[in-house]
Amino acid sequence: MSESRNLRTSSLSYGAFVVGGGGLCLIFLIAPVVVAILLSFTSGKTLQFPPPGLSLQWYERLIDPVLSERIHVAAWNSTKIALLAVSLSALVTVPASYGMVRIRTRLANGLEPFLLAPLVLPSLVFGIALLITASLLGFRPSVLLVVVSHLVVFGPLMFRTTAGIAGRLDPGLEEASMLLGASRFATFRRIVLPLLVPGVLAGAFLIFVQSLDNVSMTLFLAPPGTSVLPLRMYAMLEQELDPRIAAISGVLIIVSFIALVAVQRFAPLLRDRDDTGSNADE
Amino acid sequence: MIQSLKTGGLPFLIPMLLLSFGVFIVPFGVLTAYSLTAGEAPGLFGNYIVFFSDSFNVRVVLDTIKLAVLVTVGVTIAGTPIALVYWHGSPLVRQTVIFLTLLPLLTSNVVRTFAWIVLLGREGPLVAMTNALGITEAPTTFMFTEAGLILAQTQIELPLLVLPLIAVLSRVDPRLVEAAQVAGAGPWRILATVLLPLSLPGYIAGWILCFASATTNFVTQTSIGGARQIYLPQFVYREVSTLFDWPSAAAISLILVISTGSVMLALAMLARHPRLVGHV
Numbered sequence: 073m074s075e076s077r078n079l080r081t082s083s084l085s086y087g088a089f090v091v092g093g094g095g096l097c098l099i100f101l102i103a104p105v106v107v108a109i110l111l112s113f114t115s116g117k118t119l120q121f122p123p124p125g126l127s128l129q130w131y132e133r134l135i136d137p138v139l140s141e142r143i144h145v146a147a148w149n150s151t152k153i154a155l156l157a158v159s160l161s162a163l164v165t166v167p168a169s170y171g172m173v174r175i176r177t178r179l180a181n182g183l184e185p186f187l188l189a190p191l192v193l194p195s196l197v198f199g200i201a202l203l204i205t206a207s208l209l210g211f212r213p214s215v216l217l218v219v220v221s222h223l224v225v226f227g228p229l230m231f232r233t234t235a236g237i238a239g240r241l242d243p244g245l246e247e248a249s250m251l252l253g254a255s256r257f258a259t260f261r262r263i264v265l266p267l268l269v270p271g272v273l274a275g276a277f278l279i280f281v282q283s284l285d286n287v288s289m290t291l292f293l294a295p296p297g298t299s300v301l302p303l304r305m306y307a308m309l310e311q312e313l314d315p316r317i318a319a320i321s322g323v324l325i326i327v328s329f330i331a332l333v334a335v336q337r338f339a340p341l342l343r344d345r346d347d348t349g350s351n352a353d354e
Numbered sequence: 355m356i357q358s359l360k361t362g363g364l365p366f367l368i369p370m371l372l373l374s375f376g377v378f379i380v381p382f383g384v385l386t387a388y389s390l391t392a393g394e395a396p397g398l399f400g401n402y403i404v405f406f407s408d409s410f411n412v413r414v415v416l417d418t419i420k421l422a423v424l425v426t427v428g429v430t431i432a433g434t435p436i437a438l439v440y441w442h443g444s445p446l447v448r449q450t451v452i453f454l455t456l457l458p459l460l461t462s463n464v465v466r467t468f469a470w471i472v473l474l475g476r477e478g479p480l481v482a483m484t485n486a487l488g489i490t491e492a493p494t495t496f497m498f499t500e501a502g503l504i505l506a507q508t509q510i511e512l513p514l515l516v517l518p519l520i521a522v523l524s525r526v527d528p529r530l531v532e533a534a535q536v537a538g539a540g541p542w543r544i545l546a547t548v549l550l551p552l553s554l555p556g557y558i559a560g561w562i563l564c565f566a567s568a569t570t571n572f573v574t575q576t577s578i579g580g581a582r583q584i585y586l587p588q589f590v591y592r593e594v595s596t597l598f599d600w601p602s603a604a605a606i607s608l609i610l611v612i613s614t615g616s617v618m619l620a621l622a623m624l625a626r627h628p629r630l631v632g633h634v
Contacts, residue, residue, distance in 0.1 A: 086541035094439030097432045101512055102454050104469035105461050111472060121472050121479055164369045171366025183367070187374055192562065192618070193382075194570040196587050197607040201381035204388050204600060224377045231370070260366075285462040288572050288587070292594060302573075305464045309471065309577050321465040328460045332453070342452050342517060 105325055111315070112322030119313050130319040140316065146304035153215065153290075153300065154283035157222035158276045161230045164223070166272055169235035170264055188232065190225045198225060199289035206293075217293045218300075222283045229282065230275025233341075237271035238264075270339035277335045281328060389608050393601025401605035411589075415613055418569055418585045421504065422614065425568040426561050428508035433515040433560070440520045441549070451520065459513035467574045470506035471497065474578065498580035506578050511567050515560030522556030523549070558625040562618045569614045586610045 107121060112130060114123035134140050168187070172180050190198065202221050203213065211217065241264065249259040287302045294300060301320075308314045335341060395404045405411050440451040458466065473480055474496035484490040496502035526549070534544045572587040579585065586606060593603035 083541050086545070090435060090438045090442055093435035097435045098439065098451070098454055100432060100509060101436065101458055101516075104466045104473065104509060105458050107473060108461075108465050108469040111469075119472050120477050164373055167366040168370035171363035174363030175367070183371070187370060190374070190378055192566055194566065194587075194607075194610060194614070196570050196572060196590060197385070197611055198378070198381065200590065200594065200600075200603055200607050201385035202377070203594075204604060205381040205384040208384065208388075220377060224373060227370075227373070281460050281462075285464065287464070288570065291572075291591065302462065302464050305462075305468070306573055306577075309464065309468055313468075313471065317468055321462070321468060324462050324465055325457075329457065332456055332460055336453070336456075341456060342521070 108318060108321040109325055112318040114315065114318065117315070119315050119318060130315045131322070134316050134319040134323070142299060143301075143304055143316070143320065146299040146301045149215070149298060150284050150301040153219055153222065154280045156219045157226060157283045158230075158279050160219070160223045161227040161279055162272060162276065165227050165231040165275070166234050166265070166268060167260075169231050169271070170238045170260065170268070172235055173238045173241070188228050191228050194288075195221075195225050195286065196288035199292040202289075203292045213293050213295045215294065215298060218290050221289045221293055222279070222286065225289065226279040226282045229278040230272065233275035233278065233339075234268050234271035237268055241267060273339040274335055274341050277331055277339075278341070281331075284324075385604050386608060388601060389604035392604070393599070395601070401601050402609070405602070405605055405609065414584055414586060414589055415609060417583070418610070419613060419617065421500070421507070421575075421585060422565045422568040422617075424504050425507045425511055426564050428504055429512050429515045429560070429564050430557065432508060432512055433519060436512075436516050437519040437523055437553070437556075438545075438549075441523050441526075451516075455513045455516045455520075458509070459517075463510060463571065463573055466510050467506065467577050470502075470509070470574075470578060474502045474506065497578060498582055500579075500583055503575065503579045503583060507568050507571060507574055510571065510574060511564040514563040514567055515557070518559040518563070519553055519556040522553050522559075526552050555625060558621050562621050565614065565618055565621070569610065586613075 110123060111119055111121060113126045113128065114120075115125035115127035115129065116123055134143065137144065172184070172187075199221060202217065202224075206213075206217055245263055245267075246259050249263045250256065254262065285302055287306055290300050290303060294303075305317055305320060308317045332341075389401055390398055393401050395401045436451060436455070440448055443451065472478055475481070476493065476495040476497075478496075480496055481490065481494055485492060485494070496505070530548055530552070531544055534548050539547065569585070570587055572591065575583070575585045576588055586609070590603050590606050590610065593599045593606060
């Protein structure tokens with residue numbers, strides 16, 4: 073901890089601003105997540121905050137296969153779509169991120185914004201573009217179309233996390249492998265791929281989360297009658313505030329909490345550079 | 355051998371290039387052509403002329419940009435102190451800030467919107483607080499108001515600013531701050547003349563992401579904004595799913611892209627400004 077960062081050397085008003093203002097803003101940042109969790113355990117019949125008491129009644133109703141059948145079907149559909157999007161993304165973006173660092177840099181610099189464009193352009197607009205293009209080609213809305221849209225729009229997330237690691241690989245390892253007689257693809261499969269795993273995992277996590285949460289593209293591209301989790305929840309928000317939505321939220325938050333802890337441990341989405349001493353990472 | 359390592363990467367890129375071109379660029383081209391020519395509106399640009407000849411529609415475009423600008427301002431106000439906690443904090447504090455930023459980001463947008471519906475509602479804690487302070491009077495709600503929507507969207511887009519900001523701050527050389535201290539600058543002055551200018555690239559990256567996200571957050575806009583506050587994504591959705599007017603939907607989506615895209619492009623160009631880059 074360097075002296076310059078130390079608040080001891082700072083004026084009182086500045087210290088109060090950082091500690092007080094920063095603390096309040098962090099509370100603001102996390103409050104909705106905490107509120108959603110607390111509401112999921114409410115003993116009340118409605119979603120009032122603070123809850124009158126605690127119970128597991130809404131989780132029980134959520135688990136009940138008859139009462140919550142539509143939610144279960146939607147959750148399963150969403151999981152299938154997300155898993156497909158993740159695996160197809162890995163097939164396409166992992167080789168690409170490796171290829172990117174192994175081509176001449178001028179060309180790579182030109183290609184990169186092109187490959188990352190789907191992350192900035194509104195996915196809602198892409199949903200319509202794909203819907204119109206597909207229907208002109210004679211395709212109807214389908215689950216496959218939803219998967220493809222998620223692949224195109226969220227795939228670049230995995231490209232980015234993997235390319236970050238690929239850029240830091242020691243070319244000496246590949247040279248050694250190829251000097252020993254392995255082909256380029258054998259070298260990629262046996263040497264490079266295992267080293268890229270943390271980037272792939274981090275990317276897979278991001279794609280999964282985004283795919284599971286996407287409303288705007290799924291809204292246009294899913295066939296009528298196919299329900300997915302975010303659309304089911306959106307419908308529950310719009311119609312009446314069904315307290316089961318808090319229980320679904322609770323499950324989703326706990327799952328992403330566990331996944332986040334695991335990912336930060338094995339394949340950090342964001343590392344504190346001073347901590348790890350790897351300042352040269354960038 | 356080494357030469358081949360440097361140049362042999364292209365085949366690995368082909369599948370992704372095909373995908374980006376065939377399933378991303380081509381549909382956008384089709385969308386553009388379709389918006390210009392299809393539909394009942396007469397002639398080239400017909401859909402656009404029809405859209406802009408109604409002053410209500412123009413209001414919706416301006417309201418959408420206004421919403422995104424206000425959310426971006428809100429995010430900047432709330433994000434700066436968080437980034438400063440990170441900068442001054444111990445390793446444990448830093449890890450905590452990263453974690454508290456990632457968790458809401460990875461929590462479903464629908465979930466966070468739902469929490470805000472409860473927080474902003476008639477019996478919610480925010481109304482209780484403003485009533486107690488005398489700012490508002492008894493039967494009131496922040497739901498379906500622009501203020502409520504801005505507050506909720508500020509929290510929802512906040513991680514998109516905080517993450518690039520702390521990524522840039524963590525690369526700032528602490529010796530620069532030490533030098534300013536030795537030269538006699540107080541902490542406020544160091545903040546204004548050293549830390550903030552150095553973090554400008556992080557702000558710009560975050561502003562672009564927040565702006566893009568704030569304009570297109572359909573779920574939050576419709577659930578919290580309600581029927582009285584209409585923004586472009588709702589408009590597009592209505593044209594597609596209730597009016598089945600695809601040509602008009604195509605034109606409106608391109609208006610969304612162009613109006614928000616030009617703001618983002620201006621920010622991106624600002625980021626490349628020589629005087630700005632000179633700071634880093």
